[in-house]
Amino acid sequence: MRIEARLRELELTLPAPLPLPEDLTQRPSFAWVRPRGAQVYVSAHGPQRPDGAVAGPFGRVGAEVSGEEAHEAARLTALAMLASLRRALGDLDRVTAWLAVTGMVYAAPGFTQLTHVVNGFSDLIITVYGEEAGLHARTVMGVAALPLSLPVMIAAVVEVGG
Amino acid sequence: MRIEARLRELELTLPAPLPLPEDLTQRPSFAWVRPRGAQVYVSAHGPQRPDGAVAGPFGRVGAEVSGEEAHEAARLTALAMLASLRRALGDLDRVTAWLAVTGMVYAAPGFTQLTHVVNGFSDLIITVYGEEAGLHARTVMGVAALPLSLPVMIAAVVEVGG
């Protein structure tokens, strides 16, 4: 339980699961994590509060949301993804390497600090996993819309052992 | 031929191949499906009519195209992708699991029902393959433009056996 110790050392707490909407009459159409084979796909996540609820602020980065707020949202997104991986894999040490990260920023016209926003995610992953396991290929883009008008969502592919 | 039987049971028909443009003087620059290794990449597909032609309507979801029309376009996109997989793999039973799906919605400003649109794709895949094989990690985003002004395009990674 090396990663759990590292999270405690960094005083990082992972959020509870995202509450399901009350009117949900059917199962969701996707899985947060698809644990199959050595390369595991992780759905695009957004920022969550410690209780699991979606974290604001909402809107376009560079307009309703500042670059710094979006950077923090990306950091919360990393914690949310770690929480999903722990639930799906049982143990975060099973993630032996981060492979690829795709960061989508809901960008207002003219906002170009996309890289800074997504660094909030990448830097936390590298801090927790170390550079050898945590480093990843990365794609960053500004998008025209995101579910719930989240300022940032991030997807990943990780290598899983054990 | 388990999946073929399931398609017949659901009265689903897969479209013919996309007709090549008449003035095509060279081979296309990409493959609809790249069958190599156990994880097979599938190009972004759009909705097709039964005869293979690109299906309308065209334009931004939330403006020229309604959310319900885009949901149906995503459903047709799933059928188009299944048709490509059948042509590339010979047998849809060779797809042993859906791994990851990326749904791009050509979204008008303020349109946020992106998840509902892409559910048209995901729900059909899960209905055809069942929840164990059909469930997938998913990324949904609103984009600023798509080829042919399609309202939705969807890419995937699938696990292939045999």
Next chain:
Amino acid sequence: MRIEARLRELELTLPAPLPLPEDLTQRPSFAWVRPRGAQVYVSAHGPQRPDGAVAGPFGRVGAEVSGEEAHEAARLTALAMLASLRRALGDLDRVTAWLAVTGMVYAAPGFTQLTHVVNGFSDLIITVYGEEAGLHARTVMGVAALPLSLPVMIAAVVEVGG
């Protein structure tokens, strides 16, 4: 060294590495190439000049940048990615197949020739690697913003042997 000979035959020169910004006080938050396992993820790249500097023009395709300029930028992006792969893998012959390519075009409203833009990348890869190894699944989209206001960025997954 089959690919190196092919590059010489085509009189193609790969650019130097992207210079790091002078005020960089820490390591970058991502890797251009993540060489781990048989499927190797490549970060989104943009066009570079022979000296490694980011190549202009900058801005939206269909407004500040023409479709032809963006097509050429995509071609330069392919050369930049080959340069990164050579640095990461030691030998471009280790890339045994191109699997998936994601092309993001910073598109002005109404610009739809996205496919033509990204063909600048795909056609060069197929010319260099041949159709069997170079062909790839592909996703093309117009995005609302890209780092540095680049007109195009392209990510990939390649199969690596040896």
